[in-house]
Amino acid sequence: MGPVLLAIATSAAILLPVVIFVVVITVAMVKRGEMSMRGEVHEPSVATAPAKAGAVPRRAFLSWMGVAWTAFAASMVATATATGRFMFPNVLFEPPTTFKAGSPDELQTGQVDERFKQKFGVWLVKDNDVQTGAFGIYALSTVCTHLGCTPDWLPSAQKFKCPCHGSGYYKNGINFEGPTPRPLERFAISRADDGQILVDKSAKFQYEKGQWADPRSFLKL
């Protein structure tokens, strides 16, 4: 029922002022004798012809036109508003920002897990923390911190290598070559109630700001 009412209200907001505009202008012009609904036309032009008895005087005609143009402007504003709103969809078909990534036991120590790269843009790594040396799992963003391409994990070279401009990162996400100015970002990682890894992409942690010390950026095992 809601969408139907909204649709009716919207079309009324757009159409009504247009109708008012057309009706007011038509009535005013007919009354002034500038337009005829019956087909007969008065020549020469109205400007020189004597005004008909009971015709709308010039000043009143102008204020009628004011009403008409106000209604027209209102309909234009309503149309622009409706169009703007149309460009912001209510439902997105994107993967959720928070997802479960299976049991920590499924990951092998020292390996980069690429299962969630394609859909969620996340690498899971089970290794020691670069700062504290604690053992656990961290979730790295697959977005290159140079210009936003997606790097590849090269197992033989043990590094993330960006194909766009050659930026390189160690397995822990720290940059060491190429034009990139800073390390890869981490996402918030924790345990769900059922023991699975829970990655929350809405919270990110940057090494150069000291945020990797935040316990939410590292899942201790």
Next chain:
Amino acid sequence: MAKIIQLIKDRFQSVSPAKIGQAIQQTQLYRSVFRVGVPDTDRKRMLVMLGSVFLHLHPVKVRKSGIRMRYTWCMGGITFFLFLVLTFTGLLLMFYYRPTLEYAYADIIDLREQVPLGIMREIHRWGAHAMVIAVWLHMFRVFMTGSYKPPREFNWNVGVILLVLTLLLSFTGYLLPWDQLAMWAITVGSNMARATPIAGHEGPLASMVRLGDISLVNNASDARFALLGGRFVGEGALLRFYVLHCVGLPLVAGFLMAIHFWRIRRDGGISGPL
């Protein structure tokens, strides 16, 4: 102190809305946009109609008979207005609709249920129905008032092509929701192309187009195949109809409309006896 106040007073006494307006009109920015000033004589007003890209299709002067509603019904204008509405709403729909077997129907449902202003597709559909009706009424009026007679006979023919284009736009748009109604309507409709003389494989004379034993016009090489991009209404037909509906046909229609409107003026103006 009093001197300074007097100085400021003098400064601001010379400022008035009229002078600000004049100052704006003397800037290079304003002059680059509005090259000639306010058209304050009849001659200048006529030149505006000739020189403005927005107004040059419009006649310099309109006869009083041209606004007699009973005579024209304003049907041509209403048709053009509906074309603009359909272009605008169609453009908006293109932001959400994907012409593939996987997404087409789902996107139509999504446009109704989830996207803001579910009325948008309905405006497009109602507008399309209204445009077909308005075009017929316009043609009926032109016929009844004898406005197809020389020197307007060329414009009548342009109008007939525009009528066909309107019907083709309606036909191609009908497939895009990709529901059962659309599928079978286009299946039935495009089957008519089988019977095209020579170019349709079931049409008259088609069997005569052959090289020895090989028939050159078969169900994979005839007019219907070209229309559908396949032997039945499928992925190819959907994409083909989408491109025709959104780009091909509107481009041709827009081109012919420009000629149509221009010829109204060249052939003696709107709706009056010559």
